[in-house]
């Protein structure tokens with residue numbers, strides 16, 4: 001059973017989810033260090049008596065995994081599962097933290113540096129790995145693109161895909177707007193192939209960490225492909241004209257004018273910088 005734990009952080013950082021089956025539970029992503037203490041508390045209350053056996057990470061970026069050690073540190077010590085390529089950065093996040101600070105600037109002040117997770121609590125796994133949660137099976141689907149180690153977690157029987165940042169972001173929930181999740185380094189070809197691949201799955205829901213679930217999975221994947229293509233072209237054109245802004249991209253994507261605070265505007269802008277079209281801004 002999918003449990004939507006709601007959005008954590010003010011300003012909003014991440015949507016928490018848990019999967020509960022019988023007496024066992026897992027959470028998907030731990031959120032950043034700045035919100036983790038409250039998130040752990042609330043997750044445990046909402047799980048009732050179910051034993052939290054694992055944190056399933058979609059990737060190790062600081063807003064998804066920075067607070068993992070708060071989960072692995074609770075008395076029954078759940079393990080953190082992540083794609084093998086991300087595991088070393090959980091144990092030693094120093095390079096991740098400095099690279100994140102360089103890319104994100106003061107957005108990092110809201111999220112905090114990722115905290116190291118003791119090696120014995122980290123399990124690096126490969127594509128196809130399955131974890132039993134009560135009577136459910138949850139499978140890791142490798143989805144490089146957003147990062148080279150990005151993955152989704154797929155609850156087969158329910159047809160629910162926790163997609164991480166691999167198909168962009170949905171602000172805020174069904175009926176909101178889709179935006180590329182592509183801070184540099186971003187790998188557009190891998191991203192496309194990853195989406196093609198999950199379109200073959202039997203999906204009923206896709207749940208985004210930023211933010212909420214949709215019950216129109218195939219339409220949203222289609223829209224995601226289109227938004228990345230169009231956003232990249234727009235960024236290329238606006239960069240060449242020297243007038244790149246979130247508002248201009250937003251409007252040309254057909255989302256009209258949105259009320260954005262400065263945090264959200266910075267966050268949206270950072271996510272355009274990895275698109276291939278951005279090379280026109282960075283060029284001579």
Ligand SMILES: [Zn+2]
Pocket residue numbers: 059061064146165
């Ligand atoms: Zn990410």
